[in-house]
Amino acid sequence: MNQHTRFNLPICLAVEDDALFHSDAIVRRYIPDIIGQKTIVVSEQFLIDLYKDKITEISRDFGNAEIVAIDSASFDGAVAIAKKVCIEDVKVIIGIGGGRVLDTAKYAAHISKAVYICMPTSLSNDSLASPFSVLETQDMARKTLPCKIPTAIIVDTNMIASAPLGQTLSGIGDTIAKHTALYDWKLSAAQTSSNVDDFAYALARMSYDSVYHCDEKDLKSRVFIRILSRALVMGGLAMEIADSSRPCSGSEHLFAHAIEEYYPQVKISHGLAVAMGSIPACIFQGQSPDGLINFFHTYGLDFSPQSYGITPDMFEDMWLKARTVRPGRITVLNDIQHDRALLDEIYQRMVETA
């Protein structure tokens, strides 16, 4: 089986200070063909207000591109943009924003076959370069839809440095989750007599290592932002190469999905939810969680369920639901019994050590 003939890689990954003030020059350097092609910019109203200068300049640089504001990451919203792109002969979609905008723009570009340029305003999760979009379908239910990865990723380090710290911490959580995700991937491969894709595994492992072993502890520093943006992009590429989210998503993600689907009232970002899930996942896997706990302390990442209003009863139920949110996905949860006493013990430990 020659499975390495079907993946795409972005043509450009630029991580630069004030990159969004010269994004046209970056695009001209890498993909000159698209200069002059009809373009639209997808963003959110508060970002359009907040980054007025940069977004206006990008619109001007790309032939006075129309700026479209979305207010949620919905399937219908993405389809509406794709329809506009097809009818108006738009060739390029630029997404400027966080997860909601990038998932919408990525999917709209995928179905309309437009070139997609991704410009994140925060580094909150690895969706910026992943081959999936998570979109609301009906009544807040979310679906993960396969799609094409971006053609170009342009990260403005100044913009990321000015984003709320919680978003960067969320991106750190999504990166660190690869530790337990990779363990679960190997476990699943062993149980199904298949192999993990070694190259995708190595990329995801390097993504994790680059952040876990990073000497720079200042989250607003250019060095850290560069390392984290590359780590998130490499995670996305690992999924593209593996043709699966497995290199980046294991039992800790099942826990996060259980919160997202059954406890929408719990206000916790995706990356912090998977960081929280990674500690019990480590324990279930028979690994010590001490390294992760120390790491989260270093960056001030709060992983205590109590801090987010999660009670021991909810915590137990979330792990119960985690077993059923993605049927067919084999993780360590398939190998262990659901154990209330153990979960209570882990909950207490997390509250006390966070």
Ligand SMILES: [Zn+2]
């Ligand atoms: Zn994730």
